[in-house]
Amino acid sequence: MWVAYKTIVIRDVLRFSRIWVQTIFPPIITTTLYLLIFGGLMGERIGQMQGIDYLQYIIPGIILMTVITNAYSNTVMSFFLSKFNHSIEELLVSPVPYWVILLGYTSGGVVRGFVVGCCVLITTSFFVEFEIDSIGITFVTFLLTAILFSLAGFINAIYAKSFDDVTIVPTFILMPMTYLGGMFYSIDILPEFWQDVSRFNPIYYMVDSFRLGFLGVSTSDFWTSVSVLLIMIIILAIVSFYLLKKGVNIKT
Template sequence: MSTLAETVTPEPLHLGRIRWIGFKTVVLREYQRIIRIWTQTILPSAVSQGLYFAIFGSLLGGRIGPMGGFGYMQYMAPGLIMMAVNINSYSNVVSSFYGAKFGKHVEELLVSPLPGWLIVSGYVTGGLVRGVLVGIAVTGVSLLFTHIHVQHPLIMVGAALLASIIFSLGGFLNALFAQNFDQVNIIPTFVLQPLYWFGGIFYSVPLLPHWARPISYLNPVLYMVNAFRYGFLGVSDVNIGAAFAIMVGAAVALFVAAILLMERGAGIRE
């Protein structure tokens, strides 16, 4: 056998640098995608939430009267912003990662030296970016209809970021298991939408019949919406400490699950 040798001396491997630049690249690619198709990623939520404000706030809200000590429109606004942030975080990750699976370009990442936890983190940060951009857009729309005061900015920001991370991770898990586009849409339609409608966006829990209140407290979205609302208005149907504990616990559990499934190659490796 011939004696062969490399003429180029390879550079030493700096895994830390590879990971950091790799992470930034995943996030930047997600950002580029969000901006490239902004009419699909940013605009629809601004329009649909504007319709919520117009119909439920302006037309019907006047007849409903105050809630939690605030006008109905003001009471509803934080929940609608939170709903837009979360749904967009979820759908960004599920559509982007499943699209990459479907188009096979997820292999670009799988053959790269980036570890599974970093790929998960990159996609989740992408979901977070879209959630924040949509949140800003929807907040802008809500200002056309009502005044918004922020009582506790750190709680407001913390609740939004945690909820966005949770929904991004949910979207990632959905994408891992999805075998077709139908399975991408099932969870948002049949699970997330009901959780939101019964998650305290449009009403305060004490307005519910007695038998429904304990069931309502099993809904994780209730804690996200109320923590976020507390950041704006200073009122909540749940204990804020408990709400943050639940959100942190859910984020950690989902992150660990996503990493373990990535390492096992569930849904992406043969």
């Protein structure tokens, strides 16, 4: 099983590495633009957020947004393409347990999230000096977030029947949730009603914990955030496994 798992992960890593111009390079360009426009030009006028320079304040959000979108899109594209070109049959005729298939694809998403996250982190270091407050909290938050969105991408891929179905969720659900999850601001500055609404957005907990790990400031409790993430991971993992085992949109 270990060999099969390793094969799935390495195949996925090679897949996104071969097309690095589409997968790794664009987030670096986007990050540079965010830092130039929001941080450099507008940041000076905004001043500080929770006692931290705005340019520094938005870095965790930008990195985490990259992790979210890349973990999600890697799994959704990888699994959807294997359905599209029928190469999923290579796995279906092999003695690979369904949970290994799920773990393999999820790990592929986590690896891409990590690789792209590191590239973005390196890019930000050219714009602003910073020290990571807690590597442990930062890494745990990254890992849970990447796993969660890899699983979400997997479910999207199972239901997707066309390339449109693959892009709808990231564009109309994921992106708005990310922007409204406190990526560029602290929810403290919102009216009370919108603060309560923001607390229903799981991305808020991820961004807040990541910011805690990075900068040492947050607006929520770290363990609450970890609990929210773990509960969601468990739910999505169970749903993904059930859909895969049942062969929804894979086996007729």
